[in-house]
Amino acid sequence: MTLVDTPERRQLRELTRAFVTREVLPHLDDWERAGEVPRTLHATAAKVGLLGVGFGESVGGSGGDLLDSIIVTEEIIRSGGSSGLVAALFTHGIALPHILSSGNDDLIDRYVRPTLAGTTIGALAVTEPDGGSDVAGIRTRARRDGDHYVVNGSKTYITSGIRADFVTTAVSTGSGLSLLVIDKGTPGFTVGRRLEKLGWHCSDTAELSFVDVRVPVGNRIGEEHTGFLAIMQHFAAERLSLATQASATAQRCVELATRWCRDRSTFGRPLASRQLVRHRLAVMHTRAEAARAYVHEVAARVAAGEPVVTEVAMAKNVAVAACAEVVDAALQLHGGFGYLRDAEVERHYRDSRILGIGGGTTEIMNEIIAKGMGL
Ligand SMILES: Cc1cc2nc3c(=O)[nH]c(=O)nc-3n(C[C@H](O)[C@H](O)[C@H](O)COP(=O)(O)OP(=O)(O)OC[C@H]3O[C@@H](n4cnc5c(N)ncnc54)[C@H](O)[C@@H]3O)c2cc1C
DSSP: OOOTHHHHHHHHHHHHHIIIIIIIITTTHHHHHHHHHOOOHHHHHHHHHHHEEEEEOOGOOOOOOOOHHHOOOEEEHHTOOOOHHHHHHHHHHHSSSSHHHTTTTHIIIIIHHHTTSSSSSSEEEOOBBBBSSGGOOOOOEEEETEEEEEEEEEEHHHHTTTTTTTEEEEEEEESSSEEEEETTTTEEEEEEEEEOOOSSSSSSSEEEEEEEEEEEGEEEETTOOHHHHHHHHHHHHHHHHHHHHHHHHHHHHHHHHHHHHHOOOOEEEGGGSSSSHHHHHHHHHHHHHHHHHHHHHHHHHHHTTTTHHHHHHHHHHHHHHHHHHHHHHHHTTTGGGGGGGTTTTHHHHHHGGGGGGGTOOOHHHHHHHHHHTTT
């Protein structure tokens, strides 16, 4: 029995699988076309106890730690869901942690509890049109004016930005970065067009604009100028979630390709009977399993409080590379069908391309790894 294979965690897998089968699979194609998941899905996920996994019961969550969140992510994808669905339904996984660790009860009551109850939706806005990798270079400014900040600037590529009721927003407050929670509907805050993308079609992505937006000082998360550190600290969970999405997508694609190669015959024999194909599937399976094992190991170390910034970056890159290789091979093994919208593998091929870009690109991960090596 491994850390992620306890009786409780097996139950969590079953709960997730049942949720996906009942609440997601019959509708996923419609949501892909609509460009978003319905708000009711958040309430349903909260009701069965999935939305709050990884958040303490004292703040309205269902308990559990990072490994439990990882299991939910893994099982959503392995039971036929998608990384796009994870991004859309679990955006609070990146929007709430900063608020929680600030320990501000007022913000926790106003934003964390209703979001974990599935009645409000939050987003995290760090990236700007001028750049996402250089977090310290953020240009959206917040000028103090009495008991308010006046915010000017813009953000882009914001997941759930179209639907979000509030946005945890990184702003420059002069000599450092700060985080402000900005409510939808605040005068001067406008949500731009729905951005069209290669994949993650069921996850809405938006541009946000702030023109003289007055935000109460009470909506600041933590102390002024502590935003950069907070963002960096919470990157670990986001990166491991993306790494998990990659390793789970790889696993799912091995399963899809294996099934296909058993059923599909060419030249009078099943594809799976050919040594070349069998070895290809064996290599894909090995890549996916190795990535998964490493992601689990690093996640367990993060959950135990170890400072493993370099390992998190390596886990993301290992899983993303494995996923890219496996998904490409899985599509190829499906032949022409793999290129059709009807094929699940086609969606994974498009969806997985973002995993080496979001939450810090592969190149930025390599920078972190190089620093960790003392270079
Ligand atoms: C679908 C989607 C959802 C997203 N969701 C969110 C969200 O919810 N919230 C949010 O804040 N952001 C979000 N992002 C933004 C994402 O985090 C950024 O796109 C990412 O961090 C890269 O930033 P950038 O696009 O500005 O690329 P840039 O920073 O302009 O980089 C461009 C290229 O240059 C490379 N590069 C940059 N600097 C270096 C360097 N020093 N050395 C070598 N190479 C370098 C990068 O790796 C990349 O390949 C999302 C993006 C997408 C596409």
